[in-house]
Amino acid sequence: MSKAFTLALSLLSTPALADWQLNMNEGVTALSREIFDLHMLIFWICVVIGVAVFGVMFYSIFKFRKSKGAVAEHWHENTTVEVFWTVVPSIILIAMAVPATATLMDMYDTSEADVDIQITGYQWKWRYQYLDEDIDFFSNLSTPREEIVNESTKNPNYLLEVDNALVIPANKKVRFLVTANDVIHSWWVPHFAVKKDAIPGFINEAWVKVEEPGVYRGQCTELCGKDHGFMPVVVEVKSEADYEQWVADQKAMKLAMADEASKDLSMDELIAKGEGVYQAACSGCHQPNGQGIPGAFPAITGSAIATGAIDAHIDIIVNGKTGTAMQAFKEQLSAVDIAAVVTYQRNALGNTVGDMVQPSAIQK
Amino acid sequence: MATVDVDLPHVKDEDPHHHGPAKGLGRWLYTTNHKDIGSMYLIFSLTMFMIGGIMALIIRAELFQPGLQLVEPNFFNQMTTMHGLIMVFGAVMPAFVGLANWMIPMQIGAPDMALPRMNNWSFWILPFAFLILLSSLFMPGGAPNFGWTFYAPLSTTYAPESVTFFIFGVHIMGASSIMGAINIIATILNMRAPGMTLMKMPLFVWTWLITAFLLIAVMPVLAGVVTMMLMDIHFGTSFFNAAGGGDPVLFQHVFWFFGHPEVxxxxxxxxxxxxxxxxxxxxxxxxxxxxxxxxxxxxALLSFVVWAHHMFTVGMPLVGEVFFMFATMLIAVPTGVKVFNWVATMFRGSMTFETPMLFAIAFVVLFTIGGFSGLMLAIAPADFQYHDTYFVVAHFHYVLVPGAIFSIMAATYYWLPKWTGHQLNETMGKLHFWLSFVGVNVTFFPMHFVGLAGMPRRIPDYALQFADFNSMASVGAFIFGFSQLVFIYNVIQNVRAGEKATAQVWEGAQGLEWTIPSPAPYHTFSTPPKVD
Amino acid sequence: MAEQNETKTNRLVVRLATAAIAMFGFGFALVPLYDVFCDITGLNGKNFGQGPAEVTSVDRSRTVKVQFVTVNPADMPWDFRPTVRSMRVHPGEDKNTTFYAKNSTTEWMVAQAVPSVTPSEAAPFLHKVNCFCFDRQPLDAGTDTEMPLLFVVDPELPEHISTITLSYALYDLTDDQKVTQLTLDNDKGRTSL
Structure with missing residues (x-):
């Protein structure tokens, strides 16, 4: 029976990765290992208590059956026993609470950090701002739509991959300042044992000190609307030298971007680029085909804005629309991206306005 | 419970003023009879259990494989939200109220509930509350999609239009619960037969008395929190909106002040x-x-000081974390006492294993497993890893499905012969039990594993490493779901026919309800029995 | 006997119903209670030591890093950032800084900054002597401004805290302001009659 069952399952489930992970990740920081040990300690205490209690119970079930001629005894109280099984669990609980409190105190360590990063949750992406460097970017899910709708094979990092990963140095104390732009999100990386709610209007902090470079993946863990399941967290931990190099590269890239914004692009170039921007930034709400979701998100196809005056179209993308889910995209998209996506929306998805806008004309 | 020696002057109803039930639909609409109302609550609860169950199966079908197959993420969120709301407020709570209606008067020797007309009211507003809630599925923008815990601002500023109907529905079901609770307290405190002292009451009556006080204490707080939401949405207040000086975390505090006693x-x-x-x-x-x-x-008392253990990750100060961790762990002590007492009751008894007993034993084992994971969740530092993952989903389904739901099934099988006058079909009862037992464990046990491995809850699609256990859970869910058809068959079959049941029904049964004939007459204990 | 029981029941029902209504009120009372609780514990990092601290001496033996961060909530189009990202201060000394804001839209707008501090334990020890967040900030279309903040870190700040982060979320209250303005105008109209 069980063999057939497993076989049936393996035939039905995606063959890409058979992973039967049973337990929590030990993680890659001193703190995550401390939490893991605590978890295992409580787990084994529960197992011991469970074996004892269920042991007595199943012994009774097999031994004291009427069918085996068991006759019920008449006692129904015993103060000594009752006091015993009130006091002993209390002592066990205190024994559990002491190491737990010690771990909590380690988590709330407030010593000064080497790198401070502001993490802001948006519906449905993360924004990372390095406080002491001029680095500021958004991190979107990069899994292609085709994989999600089962039109192509899922890659091993399905739903756990982003366009821009958060990069932090190894062996440095990194402090995260977590907040949100719209609703409550929660930033979680299991291997760091860091999970902190991102609350709009309020700021929370957490910290990490990772020993080994590597890539660590997590997800948003607080229901935050439609695409809650599609806003992963990816953290790339680099050695100190690599991290410095990365910071320098980011700054160089920023200059190059400013340069690019002053160049003119052809309509085809804009539309081609715009399609990528649209799928990454707009399709979550307005849908990949531009039809929107009636009652929730308006369609782009045939919309009064996307087919009306181009300045108003640019304005709503740059500044958003108050009182709706339409965000201001000026922080999220470059001038090139905005010019491209505006041109794309006006000349694709069933719209044929025929005009275009250059990056240099975008007033952010 | 004390053994009761009963002196029964009138077993049969001889009072000429008392008639049997009225005929037709009017009987159910206007009835003030506790047995009729109890039956209606139970049927209502079973209907809701099926509707909520269909939603659970939609969820599990979508999660059978990675990728989006059946439903859109927004509809998925509506399903998780409605499944939670319907199961909590539509299935579990009304089922217990139904059992209370049927059994409390019979267990304490009262002729009916203390406030029969209010009893009729508190039932009949309930279907309307759920019609309103379910109708939101067909509204533009869809049903509530913000989780059964409806955290602001997702449930206020960012909610679909139907949130107003949701709030209205919650108000009505809250009113129903409060009226029901008042009635139960009044019945237990004022209607007990002579000699039925508080410490002689059956434990079902005791636990319901305490539950009713909890309901009166916290259902109004739930009504308050949804009213604040209503004001934020429509009247420009800012209870939960940081822009106007409010605080979304305040919502969570008020909600869980209700929510934990609710559990x-x-x-x-x-x-x-x-x-x-x-x-x-x-x-x-x-x-x-x-x-x-x-x-x-x-x-019950501790439940008022542990609420923030649902919020360990919101950024509480260290002192808060430590306090709520300790208070929560303390609950393990009285809960442990109960489990030890049940085991001690079995020890050196003379046991048989009819269907109700099978469900009761499964309850003790599986509820205890849910208790263990609850204890693990109470450890604040470890909770940072468990919080909002499938580990939590596994935990509360273990206490609610093989906990609350199994106890309701056990109660139904236990008292059904008393209600219908027919002995149970043990074969079918056992078939239902074993299918449910296997189904429940195949569904919910793997959720512990995916949760620990890092799968967040409330997601319509997941990473590949969680695929195997998720398909397993989906298979289990369908086994569990469809085996409830056996339950429905058993109940209907038992109502229609069966071997005639004796008054005592079960050989070892003690208590007032087993002194009246089976089926219980429409009016019982018109003259109070004497309990020595 | 039966009648007596009925009055007993009625009395009980009235009491229980009153209790239910009282608990409804208690739900609302949790709002101010929560604020008081936050004041005492700094729970949500919202409630600061307000106004000038009664600081007599500057503790030069200690420096604390104060960081400034800003958040633009959804649909707030202004540019908003601290002019200085962080500063090192001695507890007890007055410090000045500014925040830059620009209304890049084509309409007049009003905004309100909402502060939050982490670690929340430090909130009661960060005194804002003068802050732009005390008032609503109007800005004409396309104009910018530098908004002042004068603060003191209390020397009583617990030893183990070495970094304080002060965050401002800037909310758009333009619609709100228009409504208030309108009611004010109406009131004026009425009094002049």
């Missing part, structure tokens, strides 16, 4: 039921009756 509202009556069934089939008096009562009372 015990759904489990304390279950403790009562199990404490009735185990002694019957062990043919031995319940071990530690008074410690059971004190344990239930202390669980």
């Amino acid at each position: 015990y509202i759904m489990i304390l009556p279950a403790f009562g039921i199990i404490s009735e069934i185990i002694p019957t089939f062990a043919r031995k008096r319940l071990f530690g009756y008074s410690s059971m009562v004190y344990a239930v009372a202390s669980i």
Whole structure:
């Protein structure tokens, strides 16, 4: 029976990765290992208590059956026993609470950090701002739509991959300042044992000190609307030298971007680029085909804005629309991206306005 | 429970003023009879259980494989939200109220509930509350999609239009629960037969008395929090909006001040039921009756000071984390006492294993497993890893499905012969039990694993490493879901026909309800029995 | 006997119903209670030591890093950032800084900054002597401004805290302001009659 069952399952489930992970990740920081040990300690205490209690119970079930001629005894109280099984669990609980409190105190360590990063949750992406460097970017899910709708094979990092990963140095104390732009999100990386709610209007902090470079993946863990399941967290931990190099590269890239914004692009170039921007930034709400979701998100196809005056179209993308889910995209998209996506929306998805806008004309 | 020696002057109804039930639909609309109302509550609850169950199966079908197959993420969120709301407020709570209606008067020797007309009201507003809630599925923008815990601002600024109907529905079901609770307290405190002292009451009555006080204490707080939401949405206040000086975290504090006692509202009556069934089939008096009562009372009191353990990750100060961790762990002590007492009742008894007993034993084992994961969740530092993952989903489904739901099924099988006058079909009962038992464990046990491995809850699609256990859970869910058809068949079959049941029904059954004939006459204990 | 029981029941029902209504009120009372609780514990990092601290001496033996961060909530189009990202201060000394804001839209707008501090334990020890967040900030279309903040870190700040982060979320209250303005105008109209 069980063999057939497993076989049936393996035939039905995606063959890409058979992973039967049973337990929590030990993680890659001193703190995550401390939490893991605590978890295992409580787990084994529960197992011991469970074996004892269920042991007595199943012994009774097999031994004291009427069918085996068991006759019920008449006692129904015993103060000594009752006091015993009130006091002993209390002592066990205190024994559990002491190491737990010690771990909590380690988590709330407030010593000064080497790198401070502001993490802001948006519906449905993360924004990372390095406080002491001029680095500021958004991190979107990069899994292609085709994989999600089962039109192509899922890659091993399905739903756990982003366009821009958060990069932090190894062996440095990194402090995260977590907040949100719209609703409550929660930033979680299991291997760091860091999970902190991102609350709009309020700021929370957490910290990490990772020993080994590597890539660590997590997800948003607080229901935050439609695409809650599609806003992963990816953290790339680099050695100190690599991290410095990365910071320098980011700054160089920023200059190059400013340069690019002053160049003119052809309509085809804009539309081609715009399609990528649209799928990454707009399709979550307005849908990949531009039809929107009636009652929730308006369609782009045939919309009064996307087919009306181009300045108003640019304005709503740059500044958003108050009182709706339409965000201001000026922080999220470059001038090139905005010019491209505006041109794309006006000349694709069933719209044929025929005009275009250059990056240099975008007033952010 | 004390053994009751009963002096029954009138077993048969001889009072000429009392007639049988009225005929037709009017009987159900205008009835003030506790048995009729109890039956209606139970049928309503079963209907809701099926509707909520279909939603659960939609969720599990979508999660059978990675990728989006059946439903859009927004509809998925509506399903998780509605499944939670319907199961909590539509299935579990009304089922316990139905059992209370049927059994409390019969267990304390009262002719009916203290406030029969209010009883009719508190039932009949309930279907309207759920019609309103369910109708939101067909509204533009869809049904509530913000989770059954409806955290602001997702449920206020960012909610679909239907949130107003959701709020209205919650108000109505809250009113129903409060009226029901007042009625139960009035019945238990004022209508007991002479000689039925508080410490002689069956444990089901005791646990319901305490539950009713919890309901009166926290359902109004729920009404308050949804009213604040309503004001934020429509009247420009800022209780939960940081822009106007409010605080979204305040919502969570108020919600869980209601929410944690609510969890015990759904489990304390279950403790009562199990404490009735185990002694019957062990043919031995319940071990530690008074410690059971004190344990239930202390669980109820502690439930008011542990709410923030649902919020360890919101950024509380260290002192807060430590306080709520300690208070939560403390609950393990009275809960442990109850489990030990049940085991001690079985020890050196003379046990048989009819369907109600099977469900009761499964309850003890599986509820305890849910208790263990609850204890793990109470450890604040570890909770940072468990919070909002499938580990939590596994935990609360273990306490609610093989906990609350199994206890309701156990109670139904236990008292059904008393209600219908027909003996149970044990073969079919056992078939239902074993299918449910296997289904429940195949569904919910793997959720512990994916949760620990890092799968967040409330997601319509997941990373590949979680695929195997998710398909397993989906298979289990369908086994569990469809095996409930056996339950429905069993109940209908038992209502229609069956071997004639005796008054005592079960060999070891003790208590007033077993002194009246089966089926219980329309009016019972018109003249109070005397309990010595 | 039966009648007596009925009055007993009625009395009980009235009491229980009153209790239910009282608990409804208690739900609302949790709002101010929560604020008081936050004041005492700094729970949500919202409630600061307000106004000038009664600081007599500057503790030069200690420096604390104060960081400034800003958040633009959804649909707030202004540019908003601290002019200085962080500064090192001695507890007890007055410090000045500014925040830059620009209304890049084509309409007049009003905004309100909402502060939050982490670690929340430090909130009661960060005194804002003068802050732009005390008032609503109007800005004409396309104009910018530098908004002042004068603060003191209390020397009583617990030893183990070495970094304080002060965050401002800037909310758009333009619609709100228009409504208030309108009611004010109406009131004026009425009094002049």
